[in-house]
Amino acid sequence: MNENDSTKRELINKAKNSVINFNDAEATNVAMETIRSGIDPVDIIEEGFIEGMKTIGDGFESGKMSLMDILTASKTMNKGISLLKPAAISAHEDSCFFGNLMLSL
Template identity: 40%
Template sequence: MNSTETGIFDKAKHAVIDLDVQAVERIAREALETGINPVDLIEQGFIAGMKQLGDHFEAGETHISRILEAYQVMETGIDVLRPAILSSEKEVSWYGNLIVESEDFSTHQGELYVTNELPHPYCC
């Protein structure tokens, strides 16, 4: 992972934590423009922010309403990324709230990658 990716993932994480819808949308577009894998942005940016909020909730430092709000913020970012995920050369399948992604067979021998759970009960 290079410093550009790390910076974008960090910005995505903090935008979710800060409940900043406009930043999440902007960061999702920026990631696509720089060629970052959208599933990686979801995992290492948006989901990382949700996990941190979950940790704060478990510690009694935030309320469930903030987590639900963050879910809606993250949802807007996923909406921006969904067309790129579905049109990629990788095989992507949605199973409930999981994305299963398989790399191009010629370069990665069909390895499967399963993302963390996504709170997204529908596709497309």
């Protein structure tokens, strides 16, 4: 594993944990660090922020999380994604966003 892969894996884990822990500041930091590092923001969105939301959703389904937890986690996720969206669009000119959904053309 090279340094870039290690940095990417670390950012993915931080993004996921920021959502799970409802940490808006960490989500913002991860997004800014992703942009500075040149790592594909779509990877951080898909493998980090969205996976964090899946974990929250699983917790809700099992009765360990409340609807308020889902709403709080989605607010955290959106903080990170809103910062990464412009970088994702410029990195993937053959793609387009509809809300938080990205389509590759």
